[in-house]
Amino acid sequence: MTDSSTAGYLAPGPPLTLPLQGKPLYNFVGAIIAGVTGLTSSMIRPAFQSEPPVVPDAGTVWVAFSIDERRTRAFTYEQHVPASGNVSGYSYVRQQEEFEVTARVYGLGVDGGADGVASALRDGLMVDQNREALSVAGWSLVDAPGPIRPVPSLDATRWSYRLDVPIRFRRELDVSYPVLDVTSFQGTLYTDVADSRGRTFNETVSVTGP
Numbered sequence: 536m537t538d539s540s541t542a543g544y545l546a547p548g549p550p551l552t553l554p555l556q557g558k559p560l561y562n563f564v565g566a567i568i569a570g571v572t573g574l575t576s577s578m579i580r581p582a583f584q585s586e587p588p589v590v591p592d593a594g595t596v597w598v599a600f601s602i603d604e605r606r607t608r609a610f611t612y613e614q615h616v617p618a619s620g621n622v623s624g625y626s627y628v629r630q631q632e633e634f635e636v637t638a639r640v641y642g643l644g645v646d647g648g649a650d651g652v653a654s655a656l657r658d659g660l661m662v663d664q665n666r667e668a669l670s671v672a673g674w675s676l677v678d679a680p681g682p683i684r685p686v687p688s689l690d691a692t693r694w695s696y697r698l699d700v701p702i703r704f705r706r707e708l709d710v711s712y713p714v715l716d717v718t719s720f721q722g723t724l725y726t727d728v729a730d731s732r733g734r735t736f737n738e739t740v741s742v743t744g745p
Contacts, residue, residue: 538623538713550622551711555672560602564636564704567668568598571659572652582639593695596642596652605634607708617716624716627709633677638700641688653683653698660702669704677703 537543547553555563565579572579574596580588582599591597611630618624638656642649657680659665666676680702688697 539715545712545714547710547712549711550625551627551709553710554706554708563672564600564602568600568638568656570668571665572598572655574598574652582637591641594643594648596640596648598638598640598652600636600638603635603637605632607632615714615716624714625711626714627711629707629709631705632708633703633705636702636704638702639686639688640698640700641695643696649696649698653700656700656702657681657683672706674704674706677705 537545539545561581565576565581568574569576569579578591578595578597580597580599582601608631611628613626613628615626616624638653640649640653640656642652660676660680669675680700682701684699686697686699688695
């Protein structure tokens with residue numbers, strides 16, 4: 536992997552662990568929904584799969600969820616960490632990412648099962664203990680889930696009762712890059728200096744050696 540000792544693009548890598556992406560990210564979100572609603576993991580599934588699993592029987596309450604929007608907040612910054620022990624120097628980029636999850640709760644409208652699960656998801660995330668897994672992973676709940684929206688859905692030849700529950704999460708992302716420590720410098724450094732009256736002048740300094 537290219538590091539900062541040579542020219543070229545830098546890819547993220549050790550020593551920091553890359554943030555959850557792709558399937559591990561969906562597995563984590565699915566585990567949160569299952570834990571809060573009390574549904575089995577087989578009834579919690581990502582939406583829009585290339586080969587969708589068989590739709591559960593009528594009357595079975597289940598959830599399909601998607602991550603619909605991801606955005607980073609302002610104040611992203613880069614921090615360098617000097618070499619220590621066997622770990623080379625590196626820099627990391629830290630930023631806050633917010634993303635919206637839409638949980639689609641399916642069931643029969645007459646039995647109230649879907650309504651109960653949608654409400655359990657909305658209300659359960661307000662309980663501190665139910666957010667413990669989020670805290671451990673460096674996540675947080677941005678605001679109260681909802682509103683709950685009824686959306687009739689046609690699956691094959693059957694109309695399903697569906698409730699959409701939007702949820703917004705926030706997580707802190709630290710991604711490391713192989714930017715090594717500067718141990719020596721040879722060349723010309725151009726910098727600005729100011730006099731006692733605040734006027735700025737250009738100054739050139741030649742530096743050679745460690």
